[in-house]
Amino acid sequence: MNNLFVICEIDNGKVADVSLELLTKGRSLANDLKCDLEALVIGHKLDGIESQLYLYGTDTVWIADDSRLDPYTTLPFSSIIVKLFQEQKPQIALLGASSYGRDLGPHVSSALSSGLTADCTSLEIGDHEDKKNSKTYKGLLYQIRPAFGGNIIATIINPDHRPQMATVREGVMKKEIYSETYKGKVIKIDVNQYVKPEDFVVKVIERHMEESKVNVKNASIIVSGGYGVGSKENFDLLFQLADVIGAEVGASRAAVDAGYANHDRQIGQTGVTVRPKLYIACGISGQIQHIAGMQESAMIISINNDPSAPITSIADYVITGNLEDVIPRMIKYYKKNTK
Amino acid sequence: MKEFKIIVLAKQVPDTRNVGKDAMKADGTVNRAALPAIFNPEDLNALEQALRIKDKDSSATVTLLSMGPGRAAEVIREGLYRGADSGYLLTDRAFAGADTLATSYALSCAIRKIKKFDLIIAGRQAIDGDTAQVGPQVAQKLGLPQITYVEEIVEVAKNKVIVKRRLERGVEMVECPLPAVITVNSSAPECRPRNAKLIMKYKHAATLTERQDSSEDYITIYNDRPFLNIEEWSVTDIETVVDQLGLSGSPTKVKKIENIVFQAKEAKIVTADDTGINDLMKELIENHTLG
Known part of the structure; x- marks a missing residue:
């Protein structure tokens, strides 16, 4: 309960780099907060995916595997996450600021009435004193991002709503293996308990994805x-x-x-x-x-x-x-x- | 034939792309007055997609909906000049300080009041926040399917649309039942320019507040030509739960704003002539930065 979740994106059967970067960051934030790091993976043919996630210090891997969940569409993914979060009550949920995370994140945060900060460049744990209501908050997520076309840097907090949600772009956080021998546990989600038939009204009828030829991120x-x-x-x-x-x-x-x-x-x-x-x-x-x-x-x-x-x-x-x-x-x- | 009603969400934003040196005040806050207010660029891409539907289907109408201060009526006029049919401006102090969630809530309440629509189109994101959250959150609040990152609305049939999404590494064709919310990327075609005839037709289009100072006989033109009215709604005109609006309806709070000062380095000045560049390249090769 009240753990830190990373919603992982799957790309060709592999966990996307941005998700591994967030698990790396999530592990260190979870250590600060003394809570567990949990990963949520939604898609199809995900057998064995947990082995990629344990390396980054994941304690619990939630897997929702169903043929209807590949390719990605918003509504069933959102339904699964919203219900799981209502049950698990995470304090923090992170996702990549890819088209996937930027499509899914706001939908989930709206359904949960939680806050969401897009494109954070730094995440830290810190306290907050609300002088007006003389209330002190311990261990909040500081969501730090440039704003206003990049002319200022803002620190955003969600004092009263959970989970505190944030998206981060690929490459912003560093990806680092936490331990080669780290072992967590897998919990399989019974998809039919979480989705409704009407979640599948949007159909992907054609898809042309290419491996990006441009690799700016890894160029020396x-x-x-x-x-x-x-x-x-x-x-x-x-x-x-x-x-x-x-x-x-x-x-x-x-x-x-x-x-x-x-x-x-x-x-x-x-x-x-x-x-x-x-x-x-x-x-x-x-x-x-x-x-x-x-x-x-x-x-x-x-x-x-x-x-x-x-x-x-x-x-x-x-x-x-x-x-x-x-x-x-x-x-x-x-x-x-x-x- | 049944009317096909499109709502385009449009935001007036400070032009953060052309930030001059006077854009920041000495205390580190943004000097909004120094930035020109413009029609959010991707909302113009969204408007163009709506107008293209109207080009093909004479039963289609395009209604703009904007939330902002009184002067945001400018974006509605701008939309009318380019081919939209009508506009609503949601303006009230109660909406001020809203984060994306409270904004989406207010917009969704206004859309519920407009009631009849087949398609809602918005820009993917606004250049002042770059969050891309309002489109999906409006969809969620209205219980409608959403399609984001759209480059082209390929086909509009009776009860469905087929759209092309432009993602990081490719394209996707998606079929979606109507009504739905679509957000449009900047990779979509640019918006058509203002039309001279429409400028003539709509140059006096105004909200009630804007007309207040006008003379009596001037007012009569709004009775004769109701299309010149830009409908203005305050919080009392739409059905809302007040504590979900504005600052109190915003889960996210700004804790701190700062101007970033970069750790200035002692830069080496290299002259742009042959000697300078030759020496630089030699140095970079010798210390194995290059080659």
Whole structure:
């Protein structure tokens, strides 16, 4: 009772990375709160899935397995979670801020009238003093996220409603095996007790999913472009440099919104979080929402024609100039010095 | 033929994409006055999907519903200029301070009052919060199926829709019975521009509050042309449980707001000329950052 739940997303029979990252974070929060970590998995053909989850310190794995639960649709998943939470009364429930978690989370939180904070960049346990009602709350979940287009950082709490729910983007938390020998228990959910026939009115009639070819998250070098790149054509310069130095191309939200790059390259609070050994920021001004997703890069080079752009404050090297001049020179001198 | 009624949820938001240096006050709070208020971009994508249904089906009507301060009537006018038929503005101090749950509750009460509808379309998320929660929560409160991340409404039949969802790594075609709630991504087609004829027709469209200061003979045009009325609802016009509204109806509370100050590093300045770039590339190769 009153444990910490992670609602796990299944991708091709495997637990999604974002869910494992949340279990890692969830384990440490559960240790702080001295409660159990529980994982909930909903889908089909989930035999043996628990072995992937124990590694991350999961005490209890709840499994709802039914042929009607693959592919995902909102209503049956929501019904299962809502009923299980009404029975189990978790204090915290976390899910990935993927299209899955962002579709499912709000539906569940509305049904339970609990609070939900989207796209948190940090989760901590802390106390809260409500001076107006002279009430003290112990061990609340601090849900920390940039807000207002990334111009401020807000700490959100849900003092009086349970579970305290939050979503977190892939890559924000680190995935770390807790123990190779950790063993929890499995509880199978009797799906028919939890869903109604009318939960299945929405039908997925066709599905084309591809393995993403772009892998910004795991790249060790990233050449990333912002609105300052100026055009889709200029973005080709970044691809040329990336090609030569063996990097992946990333983009800020402003560049994606402007149509210069595809969404799967977006870095920042509403994209992926990256920790490469080298991050080359081209024409990126450095809004908090972007910096939140790349500030842990081991080395940052900023190329910008505005020497006072905010990104220069976190950069290791600052090159003031036009990309059209600087990038071809980088390519030229990289080639020359590696010969 | 039966009318096909579409409700489009639209929010007026500060344009957080164009934040200037004066957007933050010295005390670290947001200077809203320095930010222009705009029609939330993905709500415009939603409006376009609604207008496309209307293009094909002359029985379809598009009604906008917005919640916000009095000046949010601007987004309703903006929608009328682009082809919507009518609009409702939900405005009351009782709604202030609402988180997504209390917002969804108020909107769902207003939709219940509108009563007749076949489809509700909203943008996936608003740029001031980026939560993507209001669409699904409205669906839940109304007991309707939801389809989020929609790029295109492919087909509207009598009692169902077929839509294309754009997800992280692919697309999904989904069939859903009506009525339903759909939220639309920015990958959907952009909204059509304002139409000159519609600007002429609706430029005097206003809420009762906006008309209060108008002269007597001006008022008569609203009696002659009722389509110029933007219906304004306060908390007393819709059926609600008051403690589920506004701040008191919001489970989430803001504990703290801060301006992030980054640990400034001593950056090395590299000149953009041949020597500077040559030296930099040499250094990066030698310390094994590159190559």
